[in-house]
Amino acid sequence: MGVTESLALGFQVALSAQNLAYCFAGVALGTLIGVLPGIGPLSTIGLLFPITFYLPSIPALIMLAGIYYGAQYGGAITSILLNLPGETSSAVTCLDGYPMARGGRAGAALAISALASFLAGCIGTLLIALAGPPLGEWALAFGSAEYFSLMLMGLVGSAVLTQGDAVKGLAMVVVGLLIGLIGTDVNSGLARYAFDVPELVDGVGFTVIAVGLFAVAEIATNLERREPQTAYTGALTSIMPNAAELARSFWPAMRGTGVGAFFGLLPGTGPALSSFAAYMLEKKIAREPARFGKGAIEGVAAPEAANNAAAQASFIPTLTLGIPGTAVMTLMLGAMVMQGVTPGPQVVTANPELFWGIVASMWIGNLMLLVLNLPLVGVWVRLLRIPYRWLFPCVVMFCCVGNYSVNNNPVDVYLCAALGVFGYVLAKLECEPAPLLLGYVLGPLMEEHLRRAMLLSRGDPTVFFTRPISLVFMVATLLVLLVTLKGLDLRIARRE
Amino acid sequence: MHLHRDILAGTLFVVIGAAALLGARGYPVGTAMQMGPGYFPVALGWILILLGALVGLRAARARDWRPLAWDWRPLAWISVSILAFGFLMPRFGLVPALLAMFPLAAAGGRQSRWHEVVVLTLAMSAFAAAVFVYGLKLPYRLFIF
Numbered sequence: 001m002g003v004t005e006s007l008a009l010g011f012q013v014a015l016s017a018q019n020l021a022y023c024f025a026g027v028a029l030g031t032l033i034g035v036l037p038g039i040g041p042l043s044t045i046g047l048l049f050p051i052t053f054y055l056p057s058i059p060a061l062i063m064l065a066g067i068y069y070g071a072q073y074g075g076a077i078t079s080i081l082l083n084l085p086g087e088t089s090s091a092v093t094c095l096d097g098y099p100m101a102r103g104g105r106a107g108a109a110l111a112i113s114a115l116a117s118f119l120a121g122c123i124g125t126l127l128i129a130l131a132g133p134p135l136g137e138w139a140l141a142f143g144s145a146e147y148f149s150l151m152l153m154g155l156v157g158s159a160v161l162t163q164g165d166a167v168k169g170l171a172m173v174v175v176g177l178l179i180g181l182i183g184t185d186v187n188s189g190l191a192r193y194a195f196d197v198p199e200l201v202d203g204v205g206f207t208v209i210a211v212g213l214f215a216v217a218e219i220a221t222n223l224e225r226r227e228p229q230t231a232y233t234g235a236l237t238s239i240m241p242n243a244a245e246l247a248r249s250f251w252p253a254m255r256g257t258g259v260g261a262f263f264g265l266l267p268g269t270g271p272a273l274s275s276f277a278a279y280m281l282e283k284k285i286a287r288e289p290a291r292f293g294k295g296a297i298e299g300v301a302a303p304e305a306a307n308n309a310a311a312q313a314s315f316i317p318t319l320t321l322g323i324p325g326t327a328v329m330t331l332m333l334g335a336m337v338m339q340g341v342t343p344g345p346q347v348v349t350a351n352p353e354l355f356w357g358i359v360a361s362m363w364i365g366n367l368m369l370l371v372l373n374l375p376l377v378g379v380w381v382r383l384l385r386i387p388y389r390w391l392f393p394c395v396v397m398f399c400c401v402g403n404y405s406v407n408n409n410p411v412d413v414y415l416c417a418a419l420g421v422f423g424y425v426l427a428k429l430e431c432e433p434a435p436l437l438l439g440y441v442l443g444p445l446m447e448e449h450l451r452r453a454m455l456l457s458r459g460d461p462t463v464f465f466t467r468p469i470s471l472v473f474m475v476a477t478l479l480v481l482l483v484t485l486k487g488l489d490l491r492i493a494r495r496e
Numbered sequence: 497m498h499l500h501r502d503i504l505a506g507t508l509f510v511v512i513g514a515a516a517l518l519g520a521r522g523y524p525v526g527t528a529m530q531m532g533p534g535y536f537p538v539a540l541g542w543i544l545i546l547l548g549a550l551v552g553l554r555a556a557r558a559r560d561w562r563p564l565a566w567d568w569r570p571l572a573w574i575s576v577s578i579l580a581f582g583f584l585m586p587r588f589g590l591v592p593a594l595l596a597m598f599p600l601a602a603a604g605g606r607q608s609r610w611h612e613v614v615v616l617t618l619a620m621s622a623f624a625a626a627v628f629v630y631g632l633k634l635p636y637r638l639f640i641f
Contacts, residue, residue: 168505174543175544177540178540185533192523192537216578219574224565387607388605389605390612393613393617404581404585413582421571428566429504430501430505450536451531454528455529459528459529
């Protein structure tokens, strides 16, 4: 099947009334949670995750994907109007978006951010369509050694490249791997770390971890802060940017797309890092860098394009290799597994409707966002006035019902509360929970591939370095580690 | 920076690593070629202890200490509300579980106002019954007598 035919199939799937409706629900919900500060896409997908069991796999994944990229749009709205990033990935947008709003160009900033995101979304979708299948085909040649090295690279990358301390990130990955081991070992049938609790023999549920560690802990930390938010209530005079603004934004948006796509493909880096990198790039190559931070439209276009492109591109390793690059992608991967779809190189050929349907739905979803969000900005802004004291008990409710509905077992709810406490402690100790989630998802797979690779090599660990593809992943992992350790030493030296 | 908390974080990691080793005592380790169920956990346990020690020691060497402010009150209320939901749900049904959960959770918020909490509790319980039981057809009973 050529790309054109495949995309035609995808659009046929995505344009069915049911899938359109779920795509719309996803992007609308995504925008909503992007706008509401204190509720991130990660918690939302975690909360909705159990509900998607009751849906067929394609609409479920289309909706979850819509939430993810919809949140990137929504985050920009609060960044521009309130100087308050709804998502970390749009934190950089505050730098120039908010000054633009104060200068009376709020409408233009919002329009440019939506247009730049749309441009990035289109290119990102095309990239998935073009790069996904060959990558999947290439990955068919992977053996256990390659998979192990690839996962190692992803885990180290996620630990080192996310915000916060690299060593703590690595430790969090290991904690996640250990949590992933809880339950019955597939090879020996031994129940590990189950302590004779029957519920633990099946392992700790994915929803329990995601909701407890992220949503519950997030509420507890949010409640500590005073509520400072005062909405920018100035009227949105003109929505449309003028020709000069459009012209000035085009190339920054294109460059942002490139930066975002690059970071999205790398395991472990997400939209947050890419929007920051795109902003720095624009500032560096600008003719008058002094304009940045004072309402330069390029400073809105580039990061907004970048975070959307990264959000799209991060689907590539998830869908085709079965290796999620970011915490949200681990949720997507978990959803696929729950739906009975085995992620990996065979997805493109075994489930073409699923793969191409999701790809096509992303483009449609981006179009929906563009068409809907510009006229609806006023509505979103009004939603910002919902006080957090009303919101958080509702989120707790979704946490409870969501966890209970997985197995109809109260133990899952109790575990979720316990993990909430653990997540709060981790947040206080400034340990990023995202690498833990990645470790948890990849743990059992990684052990399995390690065992198999070592069995095939008759216990010779050099197998990871003698097979060329594996060697590339290993060298990349070591390079990342070396660079990090070097940076670390410098930091210690400066301190003393 | 991050010193005080890194000593705690490092300790936490060492403790988790040690617990992993302790828990894996009875698991056969096997050989590198024929790995037993204990091989991977033991390896991870040691790696975690090493990383935890690195985090803690790095912190112990530096000077500036940023205070660590804990606020257990919101967390405690949220946890209690979740536990109450888990306890009541299978025994009394969805609506009583939510009627207990909402006020308990709201008690964790500094700005919560009681008359609002009452309205929120009733409205959201009705919403949950409509969406989860009638809409999504989750197999729950609203009340169990």
